[in-house]
Amino acid sequence: MNSAKEIFLKSVKEICPNVTDAELSQFALKITIEEFNKKDFFLQFGKVQKSIGFIASGLVRSSFIDNDGNEITVGFYAEGEYATHYPAFITQQPSKYSIQCLEPVIMVCLSYENIQWIYEHLPSFERYGRLVAEEILKRQQTRIESFIFQTAEERYLDFIKCHSELFNRISISHLCSYLGIERQTLTRIRQKLAHQ
Template structure:
């Protein structure tokens, strides 16, 4: 458990190198640890996200149900990623997404109330909040633009390039859903690339 908190605090220090040890200790006192089993939900559709989660071990998947009942995968979050539906978290409104564990997962969590307290009492952490929010926004924008500007093959190649470590950890159906393609299309893309 301690190593998970250390891993998280190290990532915070990389974002905010100027925080003092005292500030970091106070920040750390607001953290909680959540241990989840495979298939457990960190966030369920229609619920308010009470805490932002930093994955220290494991893998989770974010998804929603479309208007015809299909489950669509929108993200995978592994070690070092924030598992959050950020708009739900910052507005404290019900989420349109679910976040479910694909593996046993440990998260370091920071509640909405704690983060507001931190911003008020430890102003140097406002930079942390801003940069994490910017990173989440960049990822969401990149995903939207991948569907506007890239072909299915380009999205697949992009996934291989940036998330290759996830290949053996996720199912083909979740990958296809994430890429927005049918299984047969993925098979065709793979066969084509194998012959290049």
């Protein structure tokens, strides 16, 4: 459990190198450690996300249900990343997404109230909040643009390049859903690449 806390605080210190040890200790008092089993939900559709979760270990998947009742995967988040539907979190509105654990997960959580307290009492952490938000925004923008500017094959190649460590940790159906392609299309892409 302590190691999860240490991993998180180290990542915070990397983002905010000017934070003092005293400030970091105060900040650390506001975090909680939560453990989830495989298939547990960190966030469910229609619920308000109470905490932002930093993944110390494990893997989660973010998804939504489309108008036809299909479950669409929009993201995979692993160690060192944040599990959140950020716009809904910062406005404390019900989320349009679910975040489910694909493996047992240990998460370091910061509640909405505690984040507000931190910003008010430990202003040096505002940089931390801004940089985390920017990282989440970049991730979302990259995903949107991949569907505008890339072919299915390019999205697949990009995934292999950027997320090779996730390859054996996710199912083919979740990967296809994330890439926005049918299973047969993925098979064709793989066969084509194998023969190049």
